[in-house]
Amino acid sequence: xxxxxxxxxxxxxxxxxxxxxxxxxxxxxxxxxxxxxxxxxxxxxxxxxxxxxxxxxxxxxxxxxxxxxxxxxxxxxxxxxxxxxxxxxxxxxxxxxxxxxxxxxxxxxxxxxxxxxxxxxxxxxxxxxxxxxxxxxxxxxxxxxxxxxxxxxxxxxxxxxxxxxxxxxxxxxxxxxxxxxxxxxxxxxxxxxxxxxxxxxxxxxx
Numbered sequence: 001x002x003x004x005x006x007x008x009x010x011x012x013x014x015x016x017x018x019x020x021x022x023x024x025x026x027x028x029x030x031x032x033x034x035x036x037x038x039x040x041x042x043x044x045x046x047x048x049x050x051x052x053x054x055x056x057x058x059x060x061x062x063x064x065x066x067x068x069x070x071x072x073x074x075x076x077x078x079x080x081x082x083x084x085x086x087x088x089x090x091x092x093x094x095x096x097x098x099x100x101x102x103x104x105x106x107x108x109x110x111x112x113x114x115x116x117x118x119x120x121x122x123x124x125x126x127x128x129x130x131x132x133x134x135x136x137x138x139x140x141x142x143x144x145x146x147x148x149x150x151x152x153x154x155x156x157x158x159x160x161x162x163x164x165x166x167x168x169x170x171x172x173x174x175x176x177x178x179x180x181x182x183x184x185x186x187x188x189x190x191x192x193x194x195x196x197x198x199x200x201x202x203x204x205x206x
Contacts, residue, residue: 052081052113052122055091062090063097063104069138077120077144078137082109094139095130096176103180117144118151130172131155133164143172 059068068091069075080092084107092098095114102109112125128145129152135142146152156164 052111053089055079055081059091061093061097063092063101064139066093066138068093071115071120075136075138077115077117078141079115080125081113081122082125083111084109094137094141095143095145095172096139096141096179098125099173099176100180103177114145116147116151117155118146121147123147125169130167130169131164132167132171133159133162135162141172141175143167 055068055070057070060066061068069079071079075093078094080095080098082090082092082098082101084090090101090109092101098109098112101107113122114125114128115121116123116128117131123145125145128147129149130143130145131152132142133144133156135144137143144155146155152166156166158164
């Protein structure tokens with residue numbers, strides 16, 4: 001009887017230990033859950049970062065280094081924005097500067113936004129409908145953007161006095177490229193002129 005009691009006691013001890021092991025395993029699984037949630041939160045943060053933001057007075061055009069107009073300013077409706085490969089939001093005072101930034105740096109910007117001319121909200125640049133007219137824009141490109149075809153059509157029909165016509169990013173790229181080439185030629189001529197002046201000064205000093 002005594003031996004039988006010992007055997008029963010030993011059996012109960014083994015079962016108890018096994019049960020504790022199961023609880024420890026369950027506890028370990030529970031501890032792993034917060035890690036998954038943390039990773040999801042990180043992914044959410046990354047997705048949120050990869051979106052348009054509002055510029056501040058400290059921002060300058062990433063291409064021409066001119067003032068960036070804010071949303072509540074008259075010229076702010078022409079401000080453009082893009083996301084570079086580092087996840088940084090860049091701002092441009094006019095649509096042509098955005099394209100010339102890519103042309104100058106050779107970097108393909110991941111995401112691009114322009115403001116809707118009517119609401120001033122950020123809209124996907126690739127989906128935006130450009131309209132060219134004789135309106136004043138920061139760098140005198142003259143392009144405004146619309147979120148829908150109807151709003152673009154209405155603007156062109158109501159603004160014939162400013163020669164408003166539907167346009168395209170291909171046209172903007174062509175115009176900005178022409179201006180970029182002229183700018184580069186002007187800079188080269190200036191550098192050549194400065195070099196010649198330096199040579200003249202050197203010759204006169206002897």
